[in-house]
Amino acid sequence: MTDVLVTPTPTLSGEIQALSSKNYTTRYLLVAALAEGTSTIYYPAHSEDSDAMRRCIRDLGAIVEEDDEKIVITGFGRNPKDVKELDVGNAGAVLRFLMAIASLCPDVTFVNRYPDSLGKRPHSDLIDALGQIGVQVTHNEGKLPITIKGGQPKGGKIQVSGAVSSQFLSALLFLTPLLAEDSEIEVLNDLKSKVVVGQTLEVLEQAGIVIHASEDLMSYRIPGGQSYDAKTYIVQGDYPGSAAILAAAAVTQSDVIVHRLAEKSKQGERAIVDVLRMMEVPLTHDNDIVHVKGNGRLKAVEFDGDQATDAVLAMVAAAVFAEGTSRFYDVENLRYKECDRITDYLNELRKAGANVEERQSEIIVHGRPEGVEGGVEINAHYDHRVIMALTIVGLRSKQPLRIRDAHHVAKSYPIYFDHLKALGANVEWVE
Ligand SMILES: O=C(O)C1=C[C@@H](OP(=O)(O)O)[C@@H](O)[C@H](O)C1
Numbered sequence: 001m002t003d004v005l006v007t008p009t010p011t012l013s014g015e016i017q018a019l020s021s022k023n024y025t026t027r028y029l030l031v032a033a034l035a036e037g038t039s040t041i042y043y044p045a046h047s048e049d050s051d052a053m054r055r056c057i058r059d060l061g062a063i064v065e066e067d068d069e070k071i072v073i074t075g076f077g078r079n080p081k082d083v084k085e086l087d088v089g090n091a092g093a094v095l096r097f098l099m100a101i102a103s104l105c106p107d108v109t110f111v112n113r114y115p116d117s118l119g120k121r122p123h124s125d126l127i128d129a130l131g132q133i134g135v136q137v138t139h140n141e142g143k144l145p146i147t148i149k150g151g152q153p154k155g156g157k158i159q160v161s162g163a164v165s166s167q168f169l170s171a172l173l174f175l176t177p178l179l180a181e182d183s184e185i186e187v188l189n190d191l192k193s194k195v196v197v198g199q200t201l202e203v204l205e206q207a208g209i210v211i212h213a214s215e216d217l218m219s220y221r222i223p224g225g226q227s228y229d230a231k232t233y234i235v236q237g238d239y240p241g242s243a244a245i246l247a248a249a250a251v252t253q254s255d256v257i258v259h260r261l262a263e264k265s266k267q268g269e270r271a272i273v274d275v276l277r278m279m280e281v282p283l284t285h286d287n288d289i290v291h292v293k294g295n296g297r298l299k300a301v302e303f304d305g306d307q308a309t310d311a312v313l314a315m316v317a318a319a320v321f322a323e324g325t326s327r328f329y330d331v332e333n334l335r336y337k338e339c340d341r342i343t344d345y346l347n348e349l350r351k352a353g354a355n356v357e358e359r360q361s362e363i364i365v366h367g368r369p370e371g372v373e374g375g376v377e378i379n380a381h382y383d384h385r386v387i388m389a390l391t392i393v394g395l396r397s398k399q400p401l402r403i404r405d406a407h408h409v410a411k412s413y414p415i416y417f418d419h420l421k422a423l424g425a426n427v428e429w430v431e
């Protein structure tokens with residue numbers, strides 16, 4: 001069964017544990033693979049994207065053993081196996097990070113398994129940057145399939161654009177410490193999703209890597225010849241996925257508790273808590289526990305979405321039911337994700353009955369506190385965050401919403417519908 005029927009649900013209540021962070025899991029798996037000893041990662045995420053990183057580091061020669069609470073990894077250090085092909089599924093961050101690491105291999109091809117999703121996403125900025133240190137890349141106009149003919153890049157001066165994705169810079173930050181010579185990275189244009197780079201730097205530091213970063217995160221000096229330490233890591237709860245649960249609680253009459261959401265997290269998406277507060281949703285956040293007591297009433301909000309890129313769709317879904325007009329600005333790079341998260345997402349919201357407008361880098365929502373009509377089929381566009389967000393809207397529609405191909409939610413949150421059901425939502429897998 002691949003579709004989900006979301007039937008209007010006025011109340012939600014109960015407690016769940018946030019799932020584990022996807023972005024920290026992919027990073028810890030990678031730095032463990034780049035170490036020569038044995039590292040342990042406690043409470044790793046289990047999702048298609050984290051599985052993709054696990055599969056690829058294994059293919060590259062890491063030894064991976066796991067049980068219910070941890071993964072133990074013996075890394076390949078700076079000497080990955082001479083693998084010919086890697087399959088990253090639909091995971092953008094995994095692809096971009098491993099494109100850089102693949103330059104330590106003679107000849108690797110990244111296959112194109114999701115031509116209508118990851119297959120449409122642009123990687124030219126990273127391809128250009130790798131070219132500056134002598135890595136040869138063949139590609140399909142900057143897109144998959146991509147072949148990296150690495151050999152032995154030495155490091156040096158690299159300029160990379162940050163205007164489309166922060167993942168290109170993160171990829172270079174994982175690679176350059178392993179190169180023989182020192183490197184200098186200068187970020188050109190803007191740097192989108194800058195907060196996520198903070199997570200990369202945090203993980204690199206935990207792995208014993210030294211990076212000298214300017215305060216604005218636009219330039220870096222990276223000593224060469226470093227090695228990654230084998231360490232023990234603990235994965236924190238995931239804010240982007242939990243943002244959808246919290247937004248669902250905000251649009252219903254609710255008494256919902258989510259555990260494991262660290263107040264001091266470097267995840268930008270923790271801003272979901274502040275944004276819901278600005279929308280006057282009754283909630284508390286203490287001892288890493290968020291408690292929402294929704295009364296269904298929300299006020300419109302204006303927010304710089306680039307601070308919390310993976311939570312914007314959930315915030316917009318909440319704004320659909322707010323009093324007044326909300327504006328989410330600086331969100332152009334949502335267009336380069338699993339789908340065009342502005343045009344494609346707003347088309348689905350409109351089908352459900354929402355009153356939304358798009359600009360090149362903005363989403364505008366004219367709230368409908370009275371609810372929306374629903375009663376339509378939603379195209380998921382291969383996008384887990386579209387699926388999660390439209391589910392929120394379905395909870396407060398007049399007629400059920402059928403979400404086609406909702407199984408793609410497993411990219412980051414395979415148990416999203418189980419969690420919602422545990423809170424009392426009427427969500428069912430259907431034929
Ligand atoms: O580095 C990462 O792990 C990620 C960076 C962000 O992408 P962009 O930098 O492309 O916005 C984010 O949307 C993605 O889910 C994960």
Ligand SMILES: C=C(OP(=O)(O)O)C(=O)O
Nearest residue numbers: 090091092093094310337
């Ligand atoms: C955009 C996302 O992931 P990625 O870029 O890694 O595919 C996401 O998780 O919403």
